[in-house]
Amino acid sequence: MGSNPGGRREPPDTLEVRVRSLDRVRVLATLTGAFDHHNAHRLTEALQRALDAGAAVVLLDLSGVTFLDSTGVTRLLLARRSARAAGGHLALIAPSRPVERLLSITGVDQVLPSYPTPQAVPAAGPEPDRDSGGTAG
Template identity: 55%
Template sequence: MNQRQPTQEDHVSTDPPAPKKPRAAPADVQVHTAAPDRHLVTVTGHLDLHTAHHLADALQPLLDRGPHTVLVDLSGVTFLDSTGLTCLITAYRTARSTGARLSLIAPSQPVRKMLELTGVDQILDSYPSPEAAPD
């Protein structure tokens, strides 16, 4: 009598399902007008594939207005991936084309590390506080 060999499909796991990773809280983006020609954009949380568009949506209209200063406070960003980095680079390019000044404020350690690894810290100006950034 021919016996069928067990296959991968026949194996039923008795292991409990792996717990789902908790999804990171979405980035929170707040825009504050410090003066008519100076805006502070504060970002907290993860700046990644799922959240970078929130920052892009906040920055675009500010940068399109022309010559003024836009400060991006990244002190509360706990994670930055390539999408978040691309968002910052795109904002920098827009600022250059419109005459706006874009500066980063107090990038957190994870953000600083990513900026240094990619060389973006050599392109984007960074200051320890909004008061330290020039107009």
């Protein structure tokens, strides 16, 4: 009974990305909603603006992410690569249960450092990448 076959409705643009500076070199990007192929570009755009503005440490608060697909995982890895290419670091903050689950299943939790709060991230930036020696986790 509805205009949607199967009764399933998935809004394509449900991701909100808010970025704020924590200090001179650290920014916190807070993602809220479904992080998927429909809207993953929003993280890339926000990250690029932060890096262009001189951010050396990008913290991604994923506590409000309700859904993550493979495109979202890929964008997180690309965000890490972009931060490193700019001489910076990237860390995840308080990933939600759905995010933690997918990162664990894919092994990405071994590559991207995660912390419970922005304050828990060392002042010098996140821990060195576990795969920086060429050994992927």
